Amino acid sequence: MSPRVLDRALIYGSAILLAVWVLIPFYIIAVSAFTPQARIFDFPKPLLPTAFSTDTMQFFVEARGVVPSVINSLLVALATIAFGLTLGTPAGYALARFHFRGREAFQVIVLATKMFPIAILSIPLAVTFLQLGLYDNLLAVALVHTAMALPFIILVTGGVFVAVSHELEEAAQTLGCTRWGAFLRVALPLALPGLAAAAIFTFVISWNEVFAATILTLRTRTLPALVLAGLGTSPLGFKFAGGLFMAMPAIVFIFLIRRYLMNLWGSR
Amino acid sequence: MAAIGIDKATKIFGRTAALKGVSLDIRDGEFMVLLGPSGCGKTTLLRCVAGLEQVDAGRVRIGDRDVTDLAPRDRNIAMVFQSYAVFPHMTVAGNIGFGLRMRRVPRPDIQQRVRQGAELLGLVSFLDRYPAQLSGGQRQRVAVARALVMDAPVLLMDEPLSNLDALLRLQARADLKRLHKEVKRTTIYVTHDQVEAMSMGDRIAVMRDGAIEQIGAPMEIYDNPASQFVGGFIGSPPMNFLRGAVRDGGFAGDGFSVPLSRPRGEQGRELLLGVRAEHIVIGGGGIPAKVLVVEPLGSHALVTAVVGKTAVKVQAPVDVAVKPDQAISLRFDESRVRWMDAGSGTALPN
Ligand SMILES: Nc1ncnc2c1ncn2[C@@H]1O[C@H](COP(=O)(O)OP(=O)(O)OP(=O)(O)O)[C@@H](O)[C@H]1O
Numbered sequence: 001m002s003p004r005v006l007d008r009a010l011i012y013g014s015a016i017l018l019a020v021w022v023l024i025p026f027y028i029i030a031v032s033a034f035t036p037q038a039r040i041f042d043f044p045k046p047l048l049p050t051a052f053s054t055d056t057m058q059f060f061v062e063a064r065g066v067v068p069s070v071i072n073s074l075l076v077a078l079a080t081i082a083f084g085l086t087l088g089t090p091a092g093y094a095l096a097r098f099h100f101r102g103r104e105a106f107q108v109i110v111l112a113t114k115m116f117p118i119a120i121l122s123i124p125l126a127v128t129f130l131q132l133g134l135y136d137n138l139l140a141v142a143l144v145h146t147a148m149a150l151p152f153i154i155l156v157t158g159g160v161f162v163a164v165s166h167e168l169e170e171a172a173q174t175l176g177c178t179r180w181g182a183f184l185r186v187a188l189p190l191a192l193p194g195l196a197a198a199a200i201f202t203f204v205i206s207w208n209e210v211f212a213a214t215i216l217t218l219r220t221r222t223l224p225a226l227v228l229a230g231l232g233t234s235p236l237g238f239k240f241a242g243g244l245f246m247a248m249p250a251i252v253f254i255f256l257i258r259r260y261l262m263n264l265w266g267s268r
Numbered sequence: 269m270a271a272i273g274i275d276k277a278t279k280i281f282g283r284t285a286a287l288k289g290v291s292l293d294i295r296d297g298e299f300m301v302l303l304g305p306s307g308c309g310k311t312t313l314l315r316c317v318a319g320l321e322q323v324d325a326g327r328v329r330i331g332d333r334d335v336t337d338l339a340p341r342d343r344n345i346a347m348v349f350q351s352y353a354v355f356p357h358m359t360v361a362g363n364i365g366f367g368l369r370m371r372r373v374p375r376p377d378i379q380q381r382v383r384q385g386a387e388l389l390g391l392v393s394f395l396d397r398y399p400a401q402l403s404g405g406q407r408q409r410v411a412v413a414r415a416l417v418m419d420a421p422v423l424l425m426d427e428p429l430s431n432l433d434a435l436l437r438l439q440a441r442a443d444l445k446r447l448h449k450e451v452k453r454t455t456i457y458v459t460h461d462q463v464e465a466m467s468m469g470d471r472i473a474v475m476r477d478g479a480i481e482q483i484g485a486p487m488e489i490y491d492n493p494a495s496q497f498v499g500g501f502i503g504s505p506p507m508n509f510l511r512g513a514v515r516d517g518g519f520a521g522d523g524f525s526v527p528l529s530r531p532r533g534e535q536g537r538e539l540l541l542g543v544r545a546e547h548i549v550i551g552g553g554g555i556p557a558k559v560l561v562v563e564p565l566g567s568h569a570l571v572t573a574v575v576g577k578t579a580v581k582v583q584a585p586v587d588v589a590v591k592p593d594q595a596i597s598l599r600f601d602e603s604r605v606r607w608m609d610a611g612s613g614t615a616l617p618n
């Protein structure tokens with residue numbers, strides 16, 4: 001085998017291995033979610049779904065509180081994206097463009113916030129939100145999710161703006177733009193794929209976050225909080241369907257945006 | 269009408285003084301080249317004129333306005349960047365018309381001017397392409413077209429040819445020169461390539477360490493460098509320098525002595541003799557030297573010889589009959605010899 005062929009074989013081999021590693025659990029969850037409740041306990045599991053049925057999914061969707069919690073999750077995720085990008089994009093831009101005093105320290109501190117376990121923060125947070133009258137409120141969950149996603153957003157958008165040459169913005173300025181105009185017309189459109197990626201990952205972080213959502217809410221549950229709350233008592237079919245439901249948006253989103261991410265500016 | 273006046277411009281980055289009180293006056297319609305080694309402050313000076321960098325002290329004037337405190341967009345300049353800085357998310361037409369759109373020029377006018385600009389630079393068939401689908405030379409032309417259609421009286425260019433290969437560069441150099449003849453904008457052109465500077469500039473400002481060492485027409489700078497640095501930077505090969513001292517009315521150094529046509533200071537004064545390769549002839553019983561290398565270069569041969577311990581480059585006819593290690597003699601064209609103070613390197617009056 002020539003080295004080239006070997007290279008290709010290695011690349012494809014590892015890609016397939018990785019894909020299988022990630023896909024098998026999804027596959028099992030998906031198949032189970034579309035298996036009639038009665039057959040879920042079959043063992044060994046059939047490789048192909050033997051009896052396709054939407055019973056389980058229907059049962060899940062119709063279960064009490066599921067639809068409102070999905071809406072709650074969506075609202076929280078969208079608010080998190082809005083807050084996170086509004087706060088994080090300027091910070092990332094500043095990190096990329098300005099060599100201000102304490103820049104390195106800022107970067108480290110941003111990362112350091114990720115080292116605080118949310119579990120330690122949750123009680124004081126719950127107390128604070130109680131005092132603010134925000135307890136059991138979606139806004140509280142969105143704020144905490146924003147805090148959790150911010151370091152990630154700042155560092156990713158920072159990297160995105162570093163990749164957009166500053167000279168492009170300067171060129172726009174010599175061509176009649178203000179600094180702000182140059183940012184809007186040149187840096188922002190070029191950063192868009194990266195910002196979209198940051199938004200999607202923010203969505204996924206928020207959509208899947210369970211701890212803060214559970215601690216901070218009682219009745220206005222997000223989907224993961226709801227599923228978690230019922231984990232001990234709900235039937236297996238409910239869990240599979242819930243799992244699929246929670247994994248779905250992330251998969252669909254990334255699948256849809258993938259082409260956009262890679263092809264936005266041609267062959268660059 | 270846009271002469272440019274730079275008055276004692278100073279720019280300090282942290283601990284580096286990038287510009288140390290630079291003054292430079294550029295006439296309306298002139299093609300001024302800023303030339304100097306890497307890091308001497310050429311880009312910084314250009315950016316201070318563009319307004320992308322604020323001077324820490326000094327003033328910048330364009331036309332009859334003091335623009336020192338104005339933003340780039342209010343200075344009436346157009347700029348070509350070293351990296352071209354064409355916008356990847358716009359077509360060639362979008363790029364060329366960008367500045368006009370920002371200036372709210374009516375749409376039909378934009379189309380017409382974009383077309384004119386594209387014609388001038390030979391880009392008409394690429395108007396719908398994205399920069400990613402262009403070659404480096406084409407991108408460079410987009411950058412120039414984008415700057416030209418602005419009709420700004422001042423055109424600033426920062427090493428616009430440095431990313432092109434040698435052949436394309438030669439072509440682009442000629443194109444830019446022709447373009448300047450046609451549009452007659454006041455131009456500041458930054459380069460560290462002395463051939464480019466010589467061939468394009470109406471005048472050249474040679475910079476060193478954040479200061480201007482000499483300003484003059486290309487041939488003037490070539491013939492009468494104001495310092496050892498300028499003589500050594502301009503010309504290929506650079507000027508030869510021989511160190512020595514005034515002795516009994518002549519000039520003597522390690523392994524040579526030449527008569528002085530006029531007094532150059534008191535006995536013992538240390539001087540540098542500067543002479544270009546083409547002003548030295550081999551033979552005729554002058555200064556004794558030994559041949560080190562002979563390089564045939566097509567139109568002529570470049571002979572490196574040693575006088576004392578100093579290497580001297582001599583331009584000789586291609587068929588010159590010398591070989592390495594051969595002992596030869598060199599004769600300098602006396603009227604072309606330049607004298608510099610050995611300590612400061614500054615030229616003495618001819
Ligand atoms: N933004 C900056 N921050 C700190 N130092 C800078 C900055 N820009 C330039 N300098 C310094 O100022 C000096 C002059 O830089 P400048 O870019 O003007 O050089 P140049 O003559 O254009 O060189 P080159 O031919 O390599 O482009 C250099 O020592 C450089 O390191």
Ligand SMILES: [Mg+2]
Nearest residue numbers: 310311312426
């Ligand atoms: Mg430069």
